Amino acid sequence: MSDKVYRASTTAPVNIAVVKYWGKRDAKLNLPTNSSLSVTLSQADLRTLTTASCSASFSASEGDSLLLNGEPSDISGARTQACLRELRSRRAALEAADPSLPKLSTYPLRLVSENNFPTAAGLASSAAGFAALVRAIANLYELPASPSELSLIARQGSGSACRSLFGGYVAWRMGDKADGTDSMADQVAEASHWPDMRALVLVVSAAKKGVSSSSGMQQTVATSGLFRERIATVVPENMAIMEKAIAEKDFEKFAEVTMRDSNSFHATCADTYPPIFYMNDVSRAAIRAVEAINEKAGKSVAAYTFDAGPNAVIYYQEKDTEAVVGTFYHVLQGADIGGWKSADIKGLKPT
Ligand code: 2P0
Structure with missing residues (x-):
């Protein structure tokens, strides 16, 4: 042998x-x-x-x-x-x-x-x-x-x-x-099609999630009425708009669909019976921070999204680093907000 x-x-x-x-x-x-x-x-x-x-x-x-x-x-x-x-x-x-x-x-x-x-x-x-x-x-x-x-x-x-x-x-x-x-x-x-794109990962919690994706989504399919609407109309529309936004490097559209789709996904989780909550107070603070950044800029320069956990991913373009990452640095410095550390904040490039 x-x-x-x-x-x-x-x-x-x-x-x-x-x-x-x-x-x-x-x-x-x-x-x-x-x-x-x-x-x-x-x-x-x-x-x-x-x-x-x-x-x-x-x-x-x-x-x-x-x-x-x-x-x-x-x-x-x-x-x-x-x-x-x-x-x-x-x-x-x-x-x-x-x-x-x-x-x-x-x-x-x-x-x-x-x-x-x-x-x-x-x-x-x-x-x-x-x-x-x-x-x-x-x-x-x-x-x-x-x-x-x-x-x-x-x-x-x-x-x-x-x-x-x-x-x-x-x-x-x-x-x-x-x-x-x-x-x-x-x-x-x-990735080279849109070289300016960046993602900021905010590690709100490194703990294992409470409800696994597999069982969570099965419960959603079985119990959520909102979910039926999501798969019938919301997602097909979002896919079409998103593909066009990427082809045209239209960040404002990209940002709007990203945030809307994350909100829609978490809404179907909340509409699941019993409800599933992946975001926490820190996650919601990150949403408010992105809204404040966009309001100040007068347009969408940052887009949040959350998966089956509380951690935030913020998409933005390199040219807006100061407005986006700078603001998160400012918000986070010295604040007692979960597991966030300044060191966790850096823009990742699509690869
Ligand atoms: C996604 N998630 O599109 C979505 C958003 C979580 C929220 O794909 O059961 O671990 O292994 O096929 O791939 C997580 O689900 O689920 C997921 P399985 P998976 O990224």
Whole structure:
């Protein structure tokens, strides 16, 4: 038995949606009730680094394993297993076509993953996590898979992960096929299309969120009337306006849709029965600060958005750094506001 260890590493970035994914039409295949659109952020600050290795010498009885931020992590869940199964079957097809290839698909996998930001605090850690996991194994298996194909696989791990396989401005098209083969991401624009764009991440809390996205969105689909309105009209309109705003680099439109869509998403959470609250008082203070900044500027120069947690992401353009970041610095200095530190405030570039 060969004890050769095969290994591949990759990083994947975080993405922050400006038109939010919230709701599944098929929980098993992880198919969404609506399309969504996000901006992929700089890997210098927010990223998952994953190394995948396999070897015939790894103990078969131990099976596959994942070390996440130094701790053993459970990978027996159906969604992780779906990703591993898809990747193995693609590798097995290559091995069947070329018998000279080592039978990596039959070896146990060891995965080691590290985030350089708080895990599961509503900072899209599952997006970067599954994108990195899928790409690391695809690289290890030398699969000739395009980012679109990898996004189809990553989607089954975590919906938002399909958007982290691309840089810049990325749409996840919900698709309409029952088997999900058309539910994947595509790039709307490169990051370089809008070089002025920045995102400020305000870490209000690094604690793990109370209600997971998966169970939260299932409760929303089951109980919220407002949600039906959101997927029927609000999101399709927001997608169309957002794509046009990005194409035209129209920040005011971009900002309006970003803020409206975040508000709409959190309103459907509040309309869920029992209600789900992700934002807290500090989050709401950040909204007021953005409103004050925009009022002073006489136009929208900053746009807030919140995911399934209290942390704020503020989009702005580099030329407005002083008005936006300067104001947050001023507001935050010496104030007792949750976990905010001046050091947490820096503009991230789309990547
Ligand atoms: C998004 N979120 O579009 C939205 C906004 C949270 C709020 O995608 O169940 O972790 O793994 O498919 O991808 C978070 O949901 O959910 C999410 P699963 P995921 O970014």
